[in-house]
Amino acid sequence: MISKIITPCLTTNLERQIIHLYGENSGLCIYAKKIGSEHIRSVLAERICEIGDVQKRGTNLNADMTDWFMQEDDAFQAIATLVTDEVTDISKEYFNRPDIKWKIKSCWGAVYAKGDSALLHDHYPATWSAVYYVATPPMSSVLNFPSAGLSIEPSEGLLLIFPSNVKHEVPASNIEKKRIVVSMNFYPESLV
Numbered sequence: 001m002i003s004k005i006i007t008p009c010l011t012t013n014l015e016r017q018i019i020h021l022y023g024e025n026s027g028l029c030i031y032a033k034k035i036g037s038e039h040i041r042s043v044l045a046e047r048i049c050e051i052g053d054v055q056k057r058g059t060n061l062n063a064d065m066t067d068w069f070m071q072e073d074d075a076f077q078a079i080a081t082l083v084t085d086e087v088t089d090i091s092k093e094y095f096n097r098p099d100i101k102w103k104i105k106s107c108w109g110a111v112y113a114k115g116d117s118a119l120l121h122d123h124y125p126a127t128w129s130a131v132y133y134v135a136t137p138p139m140s141s142v143l144n145f146p147s148a149g150l151s152i153e154p155s156e157g158l159l160l161i162f163p164s165n166v167k168h169e170v171p172a173s174n175i176e177k178k179r180i181v182v183s184m185n186f187y188p189e190s191l192v
Contacts, residue, residue, distance in 0.1 A: 003149040005142065008032040008158060021148040021166060030145075030152065030162040031090050035082045036132070041156060044134045045180050047075035048109030062172075063116035071107035071184070079182055080104055083130050086161060087186050090128075101189040102128070109134075112141065112179040118170035120146065126164035126185035133158045137177035144169045154179070 008017050010033065019030040053064035071080045084102055092098040105126065110118075123129040131143065133154045142151040143160065145168050152160060162168075164185060173179060 005151045005153060007153040008155070010034045010158070019150070019152070021145060021150070021162075028163055028166065029094075030160055031086070032152070033086060033159050033161075034155075034157045035086065035159045036079055036157050040078050041134045043075050044079060044109065044182060047073065048111060048134070048180055048182070049178075051109065060119040060121040061110055061116075063113070063118065064111040066109040068106045068108055070109055070182070071104040076107060076109075076182065079132055080107060080184070083132065083159060083161075083184055084186075086159060087128050087130070090161060102186045103189040103192050104184050105187050105192050107182065107184040109180065109182050112170065112173045112181075114173050114176050117141070117172040118168075120167050120169040122167045123164035123185050126187055128161055128186040129164040130159060130161045130184045130186070132182045132184075133180075134182060135178060135180040137175055137179065139175050140179040141170050141173050144171065154181075 006019055010017060017032040019032060021028040048066060051066045054067045055065040059065060070076045087102045091100050133156055136154040136156050140154050142153050144151045145166060147167055
């Protein structure tokens with residue numbers, strides 16, 4: 001049951017908001033930050049829509065989804081670098097692990113149209129998962145973390161990074177306009 005909806009309030013690309021999943025002492029957090037530019041989002045939106053539904057709705061996403069390895073696609077390079085830098089900073093700043101080099105093992109784009117959703121799932125055995133909001137029309141679906149009783153309201157340019165083993169879902173879209181995201185999973189480079 002969702003009891004709390006959070007709208008990250010970030011006014012600059014330098015701020016990072018920490019959202020505690022299960023209380024301040026749990027150590028499990030969502031890290032929110034605005035990154036990228038309108039140009040990066042425009043390039044991503046065009047490329048994701050151009051690729052279309054490679055997965056044929058055969059995953060936990062009931063939405064159009066690209067291939068799993070988009071970090072190798074030129075259109076995704078800028079955002080992949082920015083998100084990797086964020087994961088690296090989080091590892092250094094909050095976990096005192098400047099020695100870990102992070103690698104994207106999977107990266108995909110998704111387009112949610114009216115009625116589309118994502119079933120409850122996690123990304124284990126990855127360490128960190130990230131979602132970047134490319135296009136979020138008004139009234140776009142939230143990202144639910146049911147076990148924590150909270151939802152995150154998306155906005156364009158918002159990046160969320162969270163532990164990969166935390167289950168999350170996206171409720172069915174009620175709007176006609178498309179909600180477009182890029183998601184990634186990170187592992188320590190030594191493990192891939």
